[in-house]
Amino acid sequence: MPKIALAQIDTVLGDKQKNLSHIKDYCRKAASNQANIICFPELVTTGYSLDILGTELWTFSELRGGETDQLLSSLSTKFDLTIICGFIERGGSLGEIYNSSGVWVPGGKSWKGTFRKIHLVDSERNWFSSGTNIPVFDTPMCKIGIMICHDAGFPEIARILTLSGADILFLPAAWCIHYKDVWNINCASRALENGIHLVAVNRCGKEEKINFFGDSQLISPRGKPLTSTLGDDEGLVFGYVDFNLQAKTRLELPYLRGRRKDLYNIDHSLIV
Template sequence: MFTLALVQTDAYLGEKRRNLERLQTFCHTAKKEGAQLICFPELATTGYAPTLLGPEYHALSETRQGETNRMFSALATELGVIIVCGFIERDMQTDAVYNAAGVWLPGQESWLGVFRKMHLIQEEKRWFTPGQQLRVFDTPLGRIGGMICYDAGFPEVARSLTLKQADSLLLLSAWPEKDKDIWYINGPCRALENTIYLAAVNRWGREGDCQLFGGSQILNPRGQVMARATEHAEQILYHTIDKQVQSAIRHTLPYLADRQPENYR
């Protein structure tokens, strides 16, 4: 059992240093409220808006030597928490740029790892390279699987992470208000069909003509909404994740045990 904090933030478009300072403050606030895992949205360090920010993505991208990794590594150790945050990653060998998220644990000098958005949408395809691997991370709070925004629309992603023995799933997004009906469908569906906790954190704020609406939510393994954030402001959303509840639900809803993959052709 652990306490999760989803930090529904706005962002200053392209102002990485300013955003990092704000994210640091949010971490201190969440820690004071008892959070053990703190999760920020997609591209929280820079803002999203590929139509506005796309040409700057490469300049804003970071490798393991970047300031985002240094700050969150130090902060995770200082506060004794796990931090997950979306940022623009650059591969040191290929120079490819990814819409990614890092996972930081206490007591480590660098991130535990990163996961990269696999399914790119619309203008993202001009600037980012798609991720090619679904990753699950071993942490002191269990095995955590990560998805980014549009990935949630593909049932195979959440199912693959679940079959890789993820104990819970995180979904980091910059989801627009015009598609919020889909947001409120995808989360419960992915949670229920995999009987797994799914914590979905969304950006809030306006970027050009796009309104990112918030509505972050934490779903239990029945797909029920256990906590939901406002659509009108920044907010930190807290909830307790209980693996015993998940085990009990999987006993009564044995979707995973009753799968017949040999017939799904």
């Protein structure tokens, strides 16, 4: 059973070096507790107040081989730890940037791959380009899929990842306290309807006018929390993913097998 470390941390807006040092410390703590996988929140290397960072977002963005990539590649190998971490990914020559989460696995020289947030919300639309791919990543323990924050409100992403072979879903987020009720409903629903473990890792702390509430948790395939939460405090939460439980749940609640694909041919031109 993979042991998962949920790194519920705060960040310092615009101070990448301090944030990377914080990430390094938490990777060390996770490894000392024999974790196999650690997940950090959304945009954890930079902070989330996009309109304040403004055009500095481009400066903070990174290509493969950048400082975040080099550091986490090294830490992943050193600690034999798969790392999932939010950062700003630089695109092509047109200046596009993405709200991304990378995956680093032991022995890799750079990230295994990235998931670029698909469903942008509020000021994200002013700065980021939307992702267009829904990849599943091979790790030493299992196959994983990633959604980022607002993506959790769209059942299609979790379902596509599950049908594509993901064994665990990860949800890095910077979710504000005004929508805490939605956080809990979305996390439970995406896990239950796919019969899959969901690792939901939310930021804590305050950034300008935004309050993040943490409440990171590992959700069972029945939609129930398997870990106690830290509330809105910093810290690590550990939990195990039991694939036997996952298989048993899918037999008891056969949402995947019971799908009526013959009825799902939707003419999207009719949807406003």
